[in-house]
Amino acid sequence: MASRTVLEREQTWTIAQIAEEFAITHRAVRHYEELGLISPERRGTIRVYHRRDRTRLALILRGKRLGFPLEEIRTIIDLYDAPRGRRSQLEYVLAQIDERRADLEARRRDLDEALAELDTFEARCRADLKA
Known part of the structure; x- marks a missing residue:
C-alpha cells in the first residue's frame, strides 16, 4: 500500500x-x-x-x-494550501460562502419569477390560439 x-x-x-x-x-x-x-x-x-x-x-x-471571481478563488485556494485551523481563515471562507449563497439564492428567485412570467405568457398565447 x-x-x-x-x-x-x-x-x-x-x-x-x-x-x-x-x-x-x-x-x-x-x-x-x-x-x-x-x-x-x-x-x-x-x-x-x-x-x-x-x-x-x-x-x-x-x-x-x-x-x-478569480481573485476570490485565488484567496480561497491560498487558504486551502495554508495550515489548517486558523480561525480568521475559516471565518473568511465562511463569509465568502455566505455571500455566494445569498447571491445564488437571489438569482434563483429571479429565475423562478421569470419562469412563472413565461408560464403565464405561454398560457395566454395558447388561449389566444384556441380563441
Whole structure:
C-alpha cells in the first residue's frame, strides 16, 4: 500500500491530459498558470502537472461554476494550501460562502419569477390560439 501512495504522488500529467480531464482548452490551463493559480513544473518547454496542480485546477473550476471571481478563488485556494485551523481563515471562507449563497439564492428567485412570467405568457398565447 505504501508503494501505491508513492506512485500516486509521483504521477504527473501533461497539459493535454489535464485539459482533457477537465474539459477545458490548453489556453485556459495556460491562463491559470499565467495568473499564478497553478504552477506546473517546467522540464525544458514541457509543462509537467502534479497532483497539487490538478487539485488546484479542480478548485478553480468549481469556484468558477459557483460564480466566484478569480481573485476570490485565488484567496480561497491560498487558504486551502495554508495550515489548517486558523480561525480568521475559516471565518473568511465562511463569509465568502455566505455571500455566494445569498447571491445564488437571489438569482434563483429571479429565475423562478421569470419562469412563472413565461408560464403565464405561454398560457395566454395558447388561449389566444384556441380563441
